[in-house]
Amino acid sequence: MTTAARSTYSATAQIFHWLTAIVVVIAFAYGLGGSEQRVYLPSRDFERQLHETLGMAVLLLTALRLAWKLFDQRPAPLDIPRWMERASGVAQALLYLLLFAVPVSAMVGAWLEGHDVTLLAGIVFTSPLASAHDLGVRISELHTWLGDAILWVAGAHALAAIYHHAILNDGTLVSMLPAGIARRLPGRR
Numbered sequence: 001m002t003t004a005a006r007s008t009y010s011a012t013a014q015i016f017h018w019l020t021a022i023v024v025v026i027a028f029a030y031g032l033g034g035s036e037q038r039v040y041l042p043s044r045d046f047e048r049q050l051h052e053t054l055g056m057a058v059l060l061l062t063a064l065r066l067a068w069k070l071f072d073q074r075p076a077p078l079d080i081p082r083w084m085e086r087a088s089g090v091a092q093a094l095l096y097l098l099l100f101a102v103p104v105s106a107m108v109g110a111w112l113e114g115h116d117v118t119l120l121a122g123i124v125f126t127s128p129l130a131s132a133h134d135l136g137v138r139i140s141e142l143h144t145w146l147g148d149a150i151l152w153v154a155g156a157h158a159l160a161a162i163y164h165h166a167i168l169n170d171g172t173l174v175s176m177l178p179a180g181i182a183r184r185l186p187g188r189r
């Protein structure tokens with residue numbers, strides 16, 4: 001890029017970030033617990049379709065966000081220690097990995113178990129895979145673990161952002177906030 005480096009993420013990058021965070025938390029809150037028989041009870045169709053719709057929205061948002069990143073300009077790097085920069089890079093890479101792995105493991109698990117993935121508008125993704133039920137059950141279980149893991153990693157990422165703002169006051173959190181909100185935050189330089 002030849003243009004002058006900016007100090008915050010673009011409005012589009014901020015929208016992708018906060019929308020993804022909100023949809024992940026709601027998808028988690030509507031996570032389906034219990035055995036396969038319980039998850040696929042007809043009485044739970046709405047709950048399951050809501051969870052699957054939110055989860056597929058996360059997958060779509062993540063794919064669009066990564067495509068957008070190819071064209072977007074990142075803010076100028078902050079003046080922080082190298083280890084902190086590395087740790088932040090690792091956490092971000094892990095989050096992107098989970099943003100794909102959580103929905104993909106759910107889809108593959110459901111398909112191998114022999115279930116369609118059905119969204120709220122009646123959009124049905126039928127399985128392109130041959131049924132392998134036991135493997136599907138294991139992958140669905142992996143999905144529930146990864147679904148918990150993404151909340152832990154996102155929680156650590158949020159705490160780190162708060163630490164950057166409250167203790168280091170270095171502009172990390174502010175770079176991902178709309179100007180109107182950033183202005184109202186206490187402790188900003």
Ligand code: HEM
Pocket residue numbers: 024027028031032033034035036039051052054055056058099102103104106107110117140141143144147148150
């Ligand atoms: C980022 C998105 C997602 C998150 C955070 C998430 C989170 C979770 C969590 C935490 C559970 C376990 C709930 C519990 O044990 O109480 C769960 C279960 C489940 N999720 Fe997701 N999920 C996501 C996306 C999806 C998608 C895209 C689908 C479908 C394509 C899906 C289908 C399911 C199913 C079928 C179960 C029950 C698994 C079983 O035990 O058979 N999820 N999810």
